[in-house]
Amino acid sequence: xxxxxxxxxICTSCRINGQQKGVCFQKDALDIVRxxxxxxxxxxxxxxxxxxxxxxxxICEKGPVAVVYPExxxxxxxxxxxxxxxxxxxxxxxxxxxxxxx
Ligand code: FES
Numbered sequence: 001x002x003x004x005x006x007x008x009x010i011c012t013s014c015r016i017n018g019q020q021k022g023v024c025f026q027k028d029a030l031d032i033v034r035x036x037x038x039x040x041x042x043x044x045x046x047x048x049x050x051x052x053x054x055x056x057x058x059i060c061e062k063g064p065v066a067v068v069y070p071e072x073x074x075x076x077x078x079x080x081x082x083x084x085x086x087x088x089x090x091x092x093x094x095x096x097x098x099x100x101x102x
Contacts, residue, residue, distance in 0.1 A: 004050040006091055008036060010066045012053040020053075023060035028080070029053075032064055035083040049091055062102050076102035 012029045013022025020030070036051045057065050062076035068086075073096045075086065082100055089097050 002047050005048040006050070007069045008049065008051045008066055009054045009069075010036065010051060011055070011057050011063060013060075013063075014053055014055045016055070022056055024056070024063035024065060027064050029064040029078075031080050032066070032078055032083060035080045039083055039087045043087060043092075045087075045091065049087075059102070065102070068096070071096065074102050075100045 010029060010033050011024040012020050012033060013025035014020050015022075030053075033051060033053050036049075040046055040049050040051065057067070059065060059076070064076075064078045066075045066078060067073070068075070068090065073090070075082070075097070078100065082097075085097050086100070089095050
């Protein structure tokens with residue numbers, strides 16, 4: 001198995017019964033997941049960046065929320081427009097995007 005350089009967990013408010021229903025979901029978190037997937041494909045980073053959707057992190061007021069490992073960087077209030085910056089600055093230059101961090 002290839003060990004990714006970055007592993008991104010994005011809250012889509014996924015419930016234990018499989019339903020996606022909650023704050024991050026209502027704030028277009030699925031579009032954010034799709035934007036991450038599109039950037040991975042366009043930049044050919046499929047071996048380096050892995051994305052998974054998750055359930056609630058318990059900080060819904062800051063949603064949509066994403067956590068990036070190995071650093072444990074938390075991003076909040078994300079929009080689709082923020083995603084290319086995370087790739088440019090964090091994944092390609094190694095500098096987490098401070099103004100998106102929570
Ligand atoms: S629903 Fe996303 S943090 Fe709660």
